[in-house]
Amino acid sequence: xxxxxxxxxxxxxxxxxxxxxxxxxxxxxxxxxxxxxxxxxxxxxxxxxxxxxxxxxxxxxxxxxxxxxxxxxxxxxxxxxxxxxxxxxxxxxxxxxxxxxxxxxxxxxxxxxxxxxxxxxxxxxxxxxxxxxxxxxxxxxxxxxxxxxxxxxxxxxxxxxxxxxxxxxxxxxxxxxxxxxxxxxxxxxxxxxxxxxxxxxxxxxxxxxxxxxxx
Amino acid sequence: xxxxxxxxxxxxxxxxxxxxxxxxxxxxxxxxxxxxxxxxxxxxxxxxxxxxxxxxxxxxxxxxxxxxxxxxxxxxxxxxxxxxxxxxxxxxxxxxxxxxxxxxxxxxxxxxxxxxxxxxxxxxxxxxxxxxxxxxxxxxxxxxxxxxxxxxxxxxxxxxxxxxxxxxxxxxxxxxxxxxxxxxxxxxxxxxxxxxxxxxxxxxxxxxxxxxxxxxxxxxxxxxxxxxxxxxxxxxxxxxxxxxxxxxxxxxxxxxxxxxxxxxxxxxxxxxxxxxxxxxxxxxxxxxxxxxxxxxxxxxxxxxxxxxxxxxxxxxxxxxxxxxxxxxxxxxxxxxxxxxxxxxxxxxxxxxxxxxxxxxxxxxx
Numbered sequence: 001x002x003x004x005x006x007x008x009x010x011x012x013x014x015x016x017x018x019x020x021x022x023x024x025x026x027x028x029x030x031x032x033x034x035x036x037x038x039x040x041x042x043x044x045x046x047x048x049x050x051x052x053x054x055x056x057x058x059x060x061x062x063x064x065x066x067x068x069x070x071x072x073x074x075x076x077x078x079x080x081x082x083x084x085x086x087x088x089x090x091x092x093x094x095x096x097x098x099x100x101x102x103x104x105x106x107x108x109x110x111x112x113x114x115x116x117x118x119x120x121x122x123x124x125x126x127x128x129x130x131x132x133x134x135x136x137x138x139x140x141x142x143x144x145x146x147x148x149x150x151x152x153x154x155x156x157x158x159x160x161x162x163x164x165x166x167x168x169x170x171x172x173x174x175x176x177x178x179x180x181x182x183x184x185x186x187x188x189x190x191x192x193x194x195x196x197x198x199x200x201x202x203x204x205x206x207x208x209x210x211x212x213x214x215x
Numbered sequence: 216x217x218x219x220x221x222x223x224x225x226x227x228x229x230x231x232x233x234x235x236x237x238x239x240x241x242x243x244x245x246x247x248x249x250x251x252x253x254x255x256x257x258x259x260x261x262x263x264x265x266x267x268x269x270x271x272x273x274x275x276x277x278x279x280x281x282x283x284x285x286x287x288x289x290x291x292x293x294x295x296x297x298x299x300x301x302x303x304x305x306x307x308x309x310x311x312x313x314x315x316x317x318x319x320x321x322x323x324x325x326x327x328x329x330x331x332x333x334x335x336x337x338x339x340x341x342x343x344x345x346x347x348x349x350x351x352x353x354x355x356x357x358x359x360x361x362x363x364x365x366x367x368x369x370x371x372x373x374x375x376x377x378x379x380x381x382x383x384x385x386x387x388x389x390x391x392x393x394x395x396x397x398x399x400x401x402x403x404x405x406x407x408x409x410x411x412x413x414x415x416x417x418x419x420x421x422x423x424x425x426x427x428x429x430x431x432x433x434x435x436x437x438x439x440x441x442x443x444x445x446x447x448x449x450x451x452x453x454x455x456x457x458x459x460x461x462x463x464x465x466x467x468x469x470x471x472x473x474x475x476x477x478x479x480x481x482x483x484x485x486x487x488x489x490x491x492x493x494x495x496x497x498x499x500x501x502x503x504x505x506x507x508x509x510x511x512x513x514x515x516x517x518x519x520x521x522x523x524x525x526x527x528x529x530x531x532x533x534x535x536x537x538x539x540x541x542x543x544x545x546x547x548x549x550x551x552x553x554x555x556x557x558x559x560x561x562x563x564x565x566x567x568x569x570x571x572x573x574x575x576x577x578x579x580x
Contacts, residue, residue: 057528105496109499118527121500121501
């Protein structure tokens with residue numbers, strides 16, 4: 001599903017969306033997704049379906065509210081997975097010809113009404129094993145302090161984030177959360193979360209985000 | 216008056232002063248001007264050629280080429296007049312040379328300030344554009360003001376400025392009163408720069424005016440109203456007004472009221488409304504939306520809906536009504552679930568029994 005598709009008559013299903021490619025006369029290919037339509041001059045190029053961070057109308061953070069609170073012992077650490085929203089970018093060469101949101105779109109205010117930020121919002125469990133989902137974030141939690149630490153939600157920076165894909169799955173880069181004494185520190189490492197995943201973007205990290213308003 | 220003597224010298228009379236110039240001087244002056252003119256042409260052509268290949272088009276462009284052309288032509292004309300000795304002529308105790316120098320300094324300082332202002336705005340990162348626009352304007356006015364006084368000094372008028380101003384006493388008072396509003400607006404503009412009650416791009420309400428701040432100038436602020444009209448608000452008025460910034464904070468609460476019939480289950484209606492709010496992307500999950508019975512009205516049980524939405528998506532009217540049709544979605548959901556939204560109705564009671572009289576026409580039918 002993710003990856004390259006030849007510009008020939010075919011039908012591609014991606015999440016809840018359907019893409020039709022129809023070969024037209026004189027080497028033209030018609031791209032259709034719902035009401036969206038593009039006319040592409042073939043020229044031997046391929047159509048790329050790539051995962052994109054779920055920035056929605058233009059937010060910079062993703063907030064995942066956990067169904068159950070995670071509790072981490074002093075000096076402890078463990079890893080797990082989140083099923084998270086992603087978006088799809090359709091490209092020819094380096095040109096984006098379509099971009100769409102799959103699944104549920106929802107936002108929330110992270111922080112106070114005076115100083116907070118609007119974040120993409122998702123509710124889900126913290127999985128120990130990789131879940132069957134389209135968008136996945138692998139998270140490593142560590143608690144270097146001498147106190148027990150709890151976490152109700154995970155917020156990490158996504159605007160401009162590198163993405164990865166492997167088959168039908170889209171991945172955010174590996175997310176490291178350090179439960180420090182004052183605020184949890186979140187690092188979007190830019191690194192591949194699983195082996196063999198194809199990178200989309202520069203691989204640059206988005207480091208040192210502090211979850212100031214973690215309750 | 217022009218005289219030509221036997222040795223070929225030309226004498227031109229400027230009032231009480233006579234300027235004598237030799238034929239050699241005239242030829243030199245003409246040559247100087249022609250050479251300057253040609254150099255100006257070459258420089259202009261060179262800059263225009265460069266502008267087609269350089270990436271620094273902000274500095275090497277037609278505008279710059281024209282400026283350099285003008286500058287060289289003016290300087291060569293200036294020098295030619297100097298060769299002729301015309302510039303030694305005095306006007307009110309100041310030589311023409313000083314006056315021309317002053318004008319030239321002021322003109323090119325003005326051009327430099329204008330170019331720098333444009334450059335500052337153009338090179339500003341998007342997130343600092345608003346701030347940079349105000350800074351660039353302040354820089355521009357500061358340079359122009361300094362250049363003005365510098366030019367006065369070069370022209371030898373600064374020493375007489377106070378005398379001139381004193382002499383113009385009554386005129387000054389009149390002008391002072393007339394320019395009071397201008398000065399007030401100017402000072403308010405400066406104060407607004409530091410106080411920052413609003414920025415370019417903010418959505419604001421000032422009195423009856425509501426729209427996006429389009430530009431903050433030194434005397435006035437321009438607001439593009441939601442209907443696309445331009446409203447100019449003098450800075451002084453704006454500074455003393457109550458400014459409501461509609462997008463200062465990240466989220467705003469939208470409020471709706473709708474009524475259901477008395478016979479309907481209010482809690483069920485609230486549950487349906489909450490489901491619609493949950494499905495609406497731009498109704499924030501945090502802070503949570505709310506729906507509650509606000510009032511037992513004349514014709515309906517009125518339910519109030521509070522929904523927080525991203526401020527940046529608020530455009531003109533209530534975002535949820537205008538752009539995303541939330542009210543309509545709620546109405547459709549209630550209708551689908553069989554919840555009645557009543558018309559206004561009135562129950563009339565009569566103190567005595569009504570007597571009904573049938574007319575002949577009705578009896579026949």
